[in-house]
Amino acid sequence: MPTNVKRGLGIAAATAALLLAGLALLWHLTRGLTSFTTESWRRAAILESPRALPEVVLEDHLGQSVALRSLCGQVLVINFVYTHCPGVCSALGAGAAQLALRMQDVIADGRVAVLSISFDPQRDTPKQLARFKRGLDASGSAWRVLRAPSQADTQTLLELMGVVVIDDRRGGFDHNAAWHVVDRSCQLRRIMDLDDTDAVEALVRSWL
Amino acid sequence: MAMLLWLALWVPPLGSVWQSTLLMQMLVQTGLLIALGFVMGWMLLARYGHRLLALRVWRWALLVVAVFSLSIWMIPRLADASVESGWVLMIRALSLTFLGGLPLCWAWQAMGPVIRGVLHIEALASLFRLGWLYLDSPVRLCTQYVYSDQRMLGLSLLWIALVYLCWLAAVALRGRVLWRLG
Numbered sequence: 001m002p003t004n005v006k007r008g009l010g011i012a013a014a015t016a017a018l019l020l021a022g023l024a025l026l027w028h029l030t031r032g033l034t035s036f037t038t039e040s041w042r043r044a045a046i047l048e049s050p051r052a053l054p055e056v057v058l059e060d061h062l063g064q065s066v067a068l069r070s071l072c073g074q075v076l077v078i079n080f081v082y083t084h085c086p087g088v089c090s091a092l093g094a095g096a097a098q099l100a101l102r103m104q105d106v107i108a109d110g111r112v113a114v115l116s117i118s119f120d121p122q123r124d125t126p127k128q129l130a131r132f133k134r135g136l137d138a139s140g141s142a143w144r145v146l147r148a149p150s151q152a153d154t155q156t157l158l159e160l161m162g163v164v165v166i167d168d169r170r171g172g173f174d175h176n177a178a179w180h181v182v183d184r185s186c187q188l189r190r191i192m193d194l195d196d197t198d199a200v201e202a203l204v205r206s207w208l
Numbered sequence: 209m210a211m212l213l214w215l216a217l218w219v220p221p222l223g224s225v226w227q228s229t230l231l232m233q234m235l236v237q238t239g240l241l242i243a244l245g246f247v248m249g250w251m252l253l254a255r256y257g258h259r260l261l262a263l264r265v266w267r268w269a270l271l272v273v274a275v276f277s278l279s280i281w282m283i284p285r286l287a288d289a290s291v292e293s294g295w296v297l298m299i300r301a302l303s304l305t306f307l308g309g310l311p312l313c314w315a316w317q318a319m320g321p322v323i324r325g326v327l328h329i330e331a332l333a334s335l336f337r338l339g340w341l342y343l344d345s346p347v348r349l350c351t352q353y354v355y356s357d358q359r360m361l362g363l364s365l366l367w368i369a370l371v372y373l374c375w376l377a378a379v380a381l382r383g384r385v386l387w388r389l390g
Contacts, residue, residue, distance in 0.1 A: 007265070015269040022276030029283060038288045038351045164288075164351040176351045 039176050042162035043191045050187035054160050056153035058117065058146040061129035066146065068157075072186035075112045075204050079179055079194070080163050081145075082120035083132040085172055092116065092177055092194065093136040093145070099197050100143035103204065107142040111208050118147040119165050119175070121154050161188060183207055210251070214244050218301040220294070227291050230342075230350060230357035231364055234287060241301055242278065245309020252310075253317060260314070267318035274312035277303045282338065284349040291352040332372055339365030 027033065035041040053076075058066045079096055081089040093116055100107060100114040107113065118124035124132075129145040137143055148154040158165060161180055168174040179200050181190040184207065192200050216222050217240055226237035253260055263270065280286065281300055289296040316324065341349075343362025348355050 011265055011269065014266075015272055018269055018272045018276075022272060025276070026280060029280060029286070035285065037284045037349050039347075041285050166352060166354065168354050174348070174354050176348070 038164070039178075042176075043178075046162070046188055046191050050183070050189040051160055053182060053186045053188065054153075054156050056148050056157055057150070058153075059126055059149050061126055061133050061145045063126040069186055071113055073184055074110060075184055075207050076182035077112070077114045077179055077200060077204060078161075078182065079116050079177060080119050080158070080161075080165075080175060081116045081132075082118050082173055083124050083128050084120065086170075088177065090136060093132060095194060095197060097133075097137040097139070097141050097143045099200065100137075100141035101139055102197070102201055104142060106205070106208060112204055114141075114143045116143065116145045117157065118145070119154055119158055119163070120173070121147040121149055121151060162191075210244060210248050214241070214301070214305060217241055217244070218297055223297060227297075229360070230287070230353040231361045233290070234282075234361055235364060235368075238281065238304060241304040242309040242312070245305035246313040247309075248305070249310040249313025253314070263314050264318040267315045270311035270315035271319070274308050274315060277308040278312075281308075282334075287350050288352045328376055332369060332376065335365050335369035335372060339363070339369055 030036055031041065031044050035044050053068055053072070056068050058068055060066055077096075077099060079092050081092050083089065085092075096114050096116045103112050103114065118129065124147050126147075129147060133143065133145045148157060157163075163175055165173050165175045177194055179192045179194060179196070180188055181192060181200060181203060183189050190203060192203070217226055217237055225232075227233045281304055286296070286300070290300045291297075316327075319327070339362050341362065342358050342365065345358065345362075349358060
Protein backbone atom coordinates (compact mmCIF):
# COMPACT_ATOMS: atom_id res chain seq x y z
CA MET A 1 0.00 0.00 0.00
CA PRO A 2 1.44 3.43 -0.90
CA THR A 3 2.72 5.46 2.09
CA ASN A 4 0.32 8.37 1.59
CA VAL A 5 -2.67 6.01 1.54
CA LYS A 6 -1.42 4.32 4.71
CA ARG A 7 -0.98 7.75 6.28
CA GLY A 8 -4.44 8.81 5.20
CA LEU A 9 -5.98 5.69 6.70
CA GLY A 10 -4.04 6.27 9.91
CA ILE A 11 -5.33 9.84 10.15
CA ALA A 12 -8.88 8.68 9.40
CA ALA A 13 -8.61 6.00 12.08
CA ALA A 14 -7.29 8.52 14.62
CA THR A 15 -10.10 10.93 13.78
CA ALA A 16 -12.68 8.16 14.16
CA ALA A 17 -11.13 7.20 17.51
CA LEU A 18 -11.34 10.81 18.69
CA LEU A 19 -14.98 10.97 17.58
CA LEU A 20 -15.78 7.80 19.52
CA ALA A 21 -13.89 9.06 22.57
CA GLY A 22 -15.80 12.34 22.44
CA LEU A 23 -19.13 10.53 22.19
CA ALA A 24 -18.15 8.21 25.04
CA LEU A 25 -17.22 11.17 27.23
CA LEU A 26 -20.49 12.93 26.41
CA TRP A 27 -22.38 9.72 27.19
CA HIS A 28 -20.60 9.33 30.53
CA LEU A 29 -21.05 12.97 31.56
CA THR A 30 -24.78 12.87 30.88
CA ARG A 31 -25.61 9.36 32.09
CA GLY A 32 -26.43 8.20 28.63
CA LEU A 33 -27.80 11.57 27.44
CA THR A 34 -30.42 11.59 30.24
CA SER A 35 -28.93 14.01 32.75
CA PHE A 36 -27.84 17.41 31.50
CA THR A 37 -28.60 19.36 34.65
CA THR A 38 -27.35 19.02 38.22
CA GLU A 39 -30.91 18.33 39.36
CA SER A 40 -31.53 15.45 36.95
CA TRP A 41 -28.08 14.08 37.79
CA ARG A 42 -28.76 14.05 41.55
CA ARG A 43 -32.16 12.39 41.04
CA ALA A 44 -30.64 9.68 38.90
CA ALA A 45 -27.76 9.22 41.37
CA ILE A 46 -30.16 8.74 44.28
CA LEU A 47 -32.21 6.25 42.25
CA GLU A 48 -29.06 4.28 41.55
CA SER A 49 -27.49 4.55 44.98
CA PRO A 50 -29.83 5.47 47.84
CA ARG A 51 -28.22 7.37 50.70
CA ALA A 52 -28.63 6.81 54.41
CA LEU A 53 -29.90 9.78 56.40
CA PRO A 54 -27.25 11.38 58.60
CA GLU A 55 -27.18 11.55 62.37
CA VAL A 56 -28.52 15.05 62.87
CA VAL A 57 -30.67 16.52 65.58
CA LEU A 58 -33.70 18.56 64.57
CA GLU A 59 -36.03 20.82 66.49
CA ASP A 60 -39.68 21.03 65.51
CA HIS A 61 -42.15 23.93 65.56
CA LEU A 62 -43.12 22.96 69.13
CA GLY A 63 -39.52 23.25 70.30
CA GLN A 64 -39.14 19.47 70.69
CA SER A 65 -35.80 17.87 69.82
CA VAL A 66 -35.96 15.05 67.29
CA ALA A 67 -33.03 12.91 66.19
CA LEU A 68 -33.67 12.44 62.48
CA ARG A 69 -32.68 8.81 62.57
CA SER A 70 -35.18 8.18 65.37
CA LEU A 71 -37.80 8.54 62.63
CA CYS A 72 -36.41 5.46 60.87
CA GLY A 73 -39.09 2.84 60.49
CA GLN A 74 -41.43 5.42 58.95
CA VAL A 75 -41.55 6.52 55.35
CA LEU A 76 -40.49 10.17 55.37
CA VAL A 77 -41.48 12.79 52.81
CA ILE A 78 -39.22 15.79 53.19
CA ASN A 79 -38.94 19.17 51.52
CA PHE A 80 -36.76 22.13 52.38
CA VAL A 81 -38.03 25.62 53.08
CA TYR A 82 -37.20 28.87 54.82
CA THR A 83 -40.00 30.82 56.41
CA HIS A 84 -38.95 34.29 55.19
CA CYS A 85 -39.36 33.15 51.60
CA PRO A 86 -41.59 35.66 49.78
CA GLY A 87 -43.61 33.27 47.68
CA VAL A 88 -42.38 29.85 46.65
CA CYS A 89 -41.84 28.43 50.13
CA SER A 90 -45.42 29.23 51.06
CA ALA A 91 -46.45 27.01 48.18
CA LEU A 92 -43.97 24.37 49.39
CA GLY A 93 -45.40 24.53 52.89
CA ALA A 94 -48.99 24.48 51.70
CA GLY A 95 -48.17 21.50 49.50
CA ALA A 96 -46.68 19.65 52.45
CA ALA A 97 -49.74 20.41 54.59
CA GLN A 98 -52.04 19.14 51.84
CA LEU A 99 -49.98 15.98 51.38
CA ALA A 100 -50.09 15.35 55.12
CA LEU A 101 -53.86 15.78 55.03
CA ARG A 102 -54.24 13.29 52.19
CA MET A 103 -52.10 10.73 54.05
CA GLN A 104 -53.45 11.40 57.53
CA ASP A 105 -54.55 7.78 57.88
CA VAL A 106 -51.02 6.43 57.53
CA ILE A 107 -49.46 9.32 59.44
CA ALA A 108 -51.80 8.79 62.38
CA ASP A 109 -50.66 5.18 62.82
CA GLY A 110 -47.00 6.22 62.70
CA ARG A 111 -46.09 4.73 59.33
CA VAL A 112 -45.45 8.00 57.47
CA ALA A 113 -44.21 11.48 58.37
CA VAL A 114 -44.30 14.64 56.21
CA LEU A 115 -41.56 17.07 57.16
CA SER A 116 -40.48 20.51 56.03
CA ILE A 117 -36.97 21.33 57.18
CA SER A 118 -35.67 24.89 57.25
CA PHE A 119 -32.23 25.59 55.82
CA ASP A 120 -32.11 28.96 57.59
CA PRO A 121 -31.86 27.89 61.25
CA GLN A 122 -30.56 31.30 62.36
CA ARG A 123 -33.80 33.08 61.50
CA ASP A 124 -36.22 30.15 61.65
CA THR A 125 -36.64 29.65 65.37
CA PRO A 126 -39.33 27.22 66.63
CA LYS A 127 -41.62 30.23 67.16
CA GLN A 128 -41.12 31.28 63.54
CA LEU A 129 -41.66 27.71 62.36
CA ALA A 130 -44.90 27.51 64.32
CA ARG A 131 -46.09 30.80 62.80
CA PHE A 132 -45.23 29.47 59.33
CA LYS A 133 -47.18 26.26 59.96
CA ARG A 134 -50.20 28.07 61.39
CA GLY A 135 -50.35 30.39 58.40
CA LEU A 136 -50.41 27.56 55.86
CA ASP A 137 -52.09 24.72 57.69
CA ALA A 138 -55.53 25.85 58.79
CA SER A 139 -56.75 22.27 59.09
CA GLY A 140 -53.99 21.41 61.57
CA SER A 141 -52.55 18.42 59.75
CA ALA A 142 -49.75 16.23 61.08
CA TRP A 143 -47.23 18.07 58.89
CA ARG A 144 -44.14 18.96 60.93
CA VAL A 145 -41.89 21.93 60.36
CA LEU A 146 -38.38 21.57 61.73
CA ARG A 147 -34.90 23.00 61.69
CA ALA A 148 -31.47 21.69 62.57
CA PRO A 149 -30.31 24.17 65.26
CA SER A 150 -26.70 23.50 64.34
CA GLN A 151 -25.57 25.12 61.06
CA ALA A 152 -23.16 22.20 60.60
CA ASP A 153 -26.04 19.70 60.82
CA THR A 154 -28.03 21.79 58.33
CA GLN A 155 -25.09 21.71 55.94
CA THR A 156 -24.64 17.95 56.39
CA LEU A 157 -28.28 17.36 55.59
CA LEU A 158 -28.27 19.64 52.54
CA GLU A 159 -25.11 18.03 51.16
CA LEU A 160 -26.41 14.52 51.61
CA MET A 161 -29.70 15.37 49.93
CA GLY A 162 -27.92 17.33 47.18
CA VAL A 163 -29.86 20.51 47.93
CA VAL A 164 -28.03 23.61 46.72
CA VAL A 165 -28.98 26.87 48.40
CA ILE A 166 -27.85 30.13 46.82
CA ASP A 167 -28.37 33.81 47.51
CA ASP A 168 -31.14 35.08 45.24
CA ARG A 169 -29.72 38.64 45.43
CA ARG A 170 -33.06 39.89 46.79
CA GLY A 171 -32.44 39.13 50.45
CA GLY A 172 -33.60 35.53 50.18
CA PHE A 173 -32.51 32.18 48.82
CA ASP A 174 -33.06 30.03 45.77
CA HIS A 175 -32.80 26.28 45.95
CA ASN A 176 -33.62 23.12 43.99
CA ALA A 177 -36.94 22.34 45.64
CA ALA A 178 -38.35 18.81 45.44
CA TRP A 179 -39.92 16.03 47.48
CA HIS A 180 -37.31 13.78 49.10
CA VAL A 181 -38.79 10.38 49.84
CA VAL A 182 -37.01 8.26 52.45
CA ASP A 183 -37.88 4.60 52.95
CA ARG A 184 -38.40 2.78 56.24
CA SER A 185 -34.72 1.86 56.50
CA CYS A 186 -33.82 5.57 56.49
CA GLN A 187 -32.48 5.53 52.93
CA LEU A 188 -33.19 8.49 50.66
CA ARG A 189 -34.46 6.62 47.62
CA ARG A 190 -36.39 9.03 45.46
CA ILE A 191 -36.47 12.72 44.63
CA MET A 192 -39.68 13.86 42.95
CA ASP A 193 -41.21 16.99 41.48
CA LEU A 194 -43.13 19.22 43.86
CA ASP A 195 -46.26 19.23 41.72
CA ASP A 196 -46.24 15.44 41.57
CA THR A 197 -48.05 14.91 44.88
CA ASP A 198 -50.24 12.15 43.40
CA ALA A 199 -47.14 10.17 42.43
CA VAL A 200 -45.53 10.84 45.82
CA GLU A 201 -48.60 9.59 47.65
CA ALA A 202 -48.81 6.50 45.43
CA LEU A 203 -45.13 5.72 45.98
CA VAL A 204 -45.32 6.17 49.74
CA ARG A 205 -48.37 3.92 50.01
CA SER A 206 -46.66 1.28 47.87
CA TRP A 207 -43.76 1.20 50.33
CA LEU A 208 -45.97 0.56 53.35
CA MET B 209 0.84 38.26 27.82
CA ALA B 210 -1.72 35.81 26.42
CA MET B 211 -0.96 33.38 29.26
CA LEU B 212 -1.38 36.14 31.85
CA LEU B 213 -4.75 37.03 30.35
CA TRP B 214 -5.70 33.36 30.36
CA LEU B 215 -4.81 32.97 34.02
CA ALA B 216 -6.75 36.11 34.90
CA LEU B 217 -9.87 34.53 33.38
CA TRP B 218 -10.12 31.71 35.89
CA VAL B 219 -7.56 31.80 38.73
CA PRO B 220 -9.13 32.95 42.01
CA PRO B 221 -9.98 35.52 43.17
CA LEU B 222 -10.58 37.02 39.69
CA GLY B 223 -12.01 33.71 38.50
CA SER B 224 -15.03 34.08 40.78
CA VAL B 225 -15.83 37.47 39.23
CA TRP B 226 -16.11 35.86 35.80
CA GLN B 227 -18.48 33.28 37.30
CA SER B 228 -20.62 35.70 39.30
CA THR B 229 -23.57 35.33 36.92
CA LEU B 230 -24.53 32.73 34.34
CA LEU B 231 -24.17 35.27 31.57
CA MET B 232 -20.64 36.14 32.71
CA GLN B 233 -19.64 32.48 32.89
CA MET B 234 -21.26 31.10 29.74
CA LEU B 235 -20.79 34.09 27.47
CA VAL B 236 -17.98 36.28 28.69
CA GLN B 237 -15.62 33.85 30.42
CA THR B 238 -16.27 30.99 27.99
CA GLY B 239 -16.09 33.28 24.98
CA LEU B 240 -12.83 34.85 26.11
CA LEU B 241 -11.22 31.50 26.92
CA ILE B 242 -12.10 30.19 23.46
CA ALA B 243 -11.06 33.42 21.76
CA LEU B 244 -7.72 33.38 23.58
CA GLY B 245 -7.10 29.85 22.34
CA PHE B 246 -8.00 30.93 18.82
CA VAL B 247 -5.64 33.90 19.00
CA MET B 248 -2.82 31.75 20.41
CA GLY B 249 -3.36 29.33 17.54
CA TRP B 250 -3.17 32.23 15.10
CA MET B 251 0.02 33.57 16.67
CA LEU B 252 1.65 30.13 16.57
CA LEU B 253 0.71 29.75 12.91
CA ALA B 254 2.16 33.17 12.14
CA ARG B 255 5.39 32.29 13.92
CA TYR B 256 5.81 28.59 13.06
CA GLY B 257 3.51 28.28 10.06
CA HIS B 258 6.01 26.32 8.00
CA ARG B 259 6.44 23.73 10.77
CA LEU B 260 2.70 23.54 11.45
CA LEU B 261 1.82 22.90 7.79
CA ALA B 262 1.77 19.19 8.62
CA LEU B 263 -1.30 19.90 10.78
CA ARG B 264 -3.40 20.49 7.68
CA VAL B 265 -3.91 16.76 7.18
CA TRP B 266 -5.18 16.57 10.77
CA ARG B 267 -7.86 19.25 10.23
CA TRP B 268 -10.80 16.87 10.75
CA ALA B 269 -9.29 15.43 13.92
CA LEU B 270 -8.67 18.97 15.20
CA LEU B 271 -12.25 19.92 14.37
CA VAL B 272 -13.62 16.88 16.22
CA VAL B 273 -11.56 17.75 19.32
CA ALA B 274 -12.66 21.40 19.18
CA VAL B 275 -16.37 20.62 18.66
CA PHE B 276 -16.51 18.14 21.55
CA SER B 277 -14.53 20.40 23.88
CA LEU B 278 -16.84 23.31 23.20
CA SER B 279 -20.05 21.24 23.30
CA ILE B 280 -19.28 19.50 26.56
CA TRP B 281 -18.88 22.76 28.44
CA MET B 282 -22.33 23.86 27.25
CA ILE B 283 -23.85 21.20 29.52
CA PRO B 284 -25.56 23.05 32.41
CA ARG B 285 -24.38 20.50 34.98
CA LEU B 286 -20.76 21.25 34.16
CA ALA B 287 -21.38 24.98 34.50
CA ASP B 288 -22.46 24.21 38.08
CA ALA B 289 -19.49 21.90 38.62
CA SER B 290 -17.01 24.58 37.60
CA VAL B 291 -18.46 26.90 40.27
CA GLU B 292 -18.39 24.16 42.92
CA SER B 293 -14.88 22.86 42.24
CA GLY B 294 -11.62 24.67 41.52
CA TRP B 295 -10.30 21.56 39.75
CA VAL B 296 -13.24 21.49 37.33
CA LEU B 297 -12.76 25.20 36.67
CA MET B 298 -9.11 24.61 35.84
CA ILE B 299 -9.95 21.72 33.50
CA ARG B 300 -12.60 23.89 31.89
CA ALA B 301 -10.16 26.74 31.30
CA LEU B 302 -7.53 24.36 29.89
CA SER B 303 -9.90 22.50 27.59
CA LEU B 304 -11.81 25.54 26.28
CA THR B 305 -8.56 27.27 25.34
CA PHE B 306 -6.20 24.46 24.33
CA LEU B 307 -8.66 21.79 23.19
CA GLY B 308 -11.31 24.21 21.94
CA GLY B 309 -10.12 27.56 20.65
CA LEU B 310 -6.62 26.53 19.57
CA PRO B 311 -7.50 23.41 17.49
CA LEU B 312 -10.52 25.29 16.12
CA CYS B 313 -8.16 27.96 14.77
CA TRP B 314 -5.86 25.40 13.15
CA ALA B 315 -8.77 23.42 11.70
CA TRP B 316 -10.40 26.61 10.43
CA GLN B 317 -7.27 27.66 8.56
CA ALA B 318 -7.18 24.34 6.77
CA MET B 319 -10.89 24.15 5.87
CA GLY B 320 -12.40 25.29 2.58
CA PRO B 321 -15.34 27.74 2.19
CA VAL B 322 -18.01 25.01 2.10
CA ILE B 323 -17.00 23.49 5.45
CA ARG B 324 -16.57 26.95 6.92
CA GLY B 325 -20.07 27.77 5.76
CA VAL B 326 -21.43 24.63 7.41
CA LEU B 327 -19.64 25.52 10.66
CA HIS B 328 -21.09 29.04 10.56
CA ILE B 329 -24.61 27.65 10.09
CA GLU B 330 -24.15 25.13 12.89
CA ALA B 331 -22.80 27.78 15.26
CA LEU B 332 -25.76 30.02 14.42
CA ALA B 333 -28.24 27.20 14.98
CA SER B 334 -26.60 26.36 18.31
CA LEU B 335 -26.87 29.95 19.47
CA PHE B 336 -30.58 30.00 18.64
CA ARG B 337 -31.18 26.59 20.27
CA LEU B 338 -29.31 27.42 23.47
CA GLY B 339 -30.79 30.90 23.62
CA TRP B 340 -34.30 29.55 23.34
CA LEU B 341 -33.60 26.79 25.87
CA TYR B 342 -32.31 29.19 28.50
CA LEU B 343 -35.03 31.76 27.86
CA ASP B 344 -37.96 29.39 27.67
CA SER B 345 -37.13 26.70 30.24
CA PRO B 346 -39.62 26.83 33.13
CA VAL B 347 -37.05 25.34 35.54
CA ARG B 348 -33.62 26.47 36.61
CA LEU B 349 -31.10 24.56 34.54
CA CYS B 350 -28.12 25.51 36.73
CA THR B 351 -28.51 25.19 40.49
CA GLN B 352 -25.68 27.66 41.13
CA TYR B 353 -27.48 30.54 39.42
CA VAL B 354 -30.85 32.24 39.84
CA TYR B 355 -33.65 32.01 37.30
CA SER B 356 -33.30 35.60 36.15
CA ASP B 357 -29.65 34.92 35.23
CA GLN B 358 -30.81 32.07 33.04
CA ARG B 359 -33.35 34.19 31.18
CA MET B 360 -30.81 36.98 30.74
CA LEU B 361 -28.38 34.51 29.20
CA GLY B 362 -31.08 33.16 26.89
CA LEU B 363 -32.01 36.65 25.71
CA SER B 364 -28.36 37.58 25.18
CA LEU B 365 -27.71 34.43 23.16
CA LEU B 366 -30.68 35.19 20.94
CA TRP B 367 -29.51 38.75 20.33
CA ILE B 368 -26.01 37.53 19.50
CA ALA B 369 -27.52 34.97 17.11
CA LEU B 370 -29.49 37.75 15.41
CA VAL B 371 -26.42 39.93 14.98
CA TYR B 372 -24.45 36.92 13.73
CA LEU B 373 -27.20 36.15 11.22
CA CYS B 374 -27.16 39.73 9.93
CA TRP B 375 -23.39 39.63 9.62
CA LEU B 376 -23.52 36.34 7.68
CA ALA B 377 -26.20 37.74 5.41
CA ALA B 378 -24.12 40.89 4.84
CA VAL B 379 -21.05 38.81 3.96
CA ALA B 380 -23.06 36.64 1.59
CA LEU B 381 -24.67 39.65 -0.10
CA ARG B 382 -21.35 41.45 -0.40
CA GLY B 383 -19.91 38.38 -2.10
CA ARG B 384 -22.83 38.37 -4.58
CA VAL B 385 -22.47 42.09 -5.30
CA LEU B 386 -18.72 41.76 -5.90
CA TRP B 387 -19.35 38.78 -8.20
CA ARG B 388 -21.84 40.80 -10.20
CA LEU B 389 -19.54 43.81 -10.37
CA GLY B 390 -16.65 41.56 -11.38
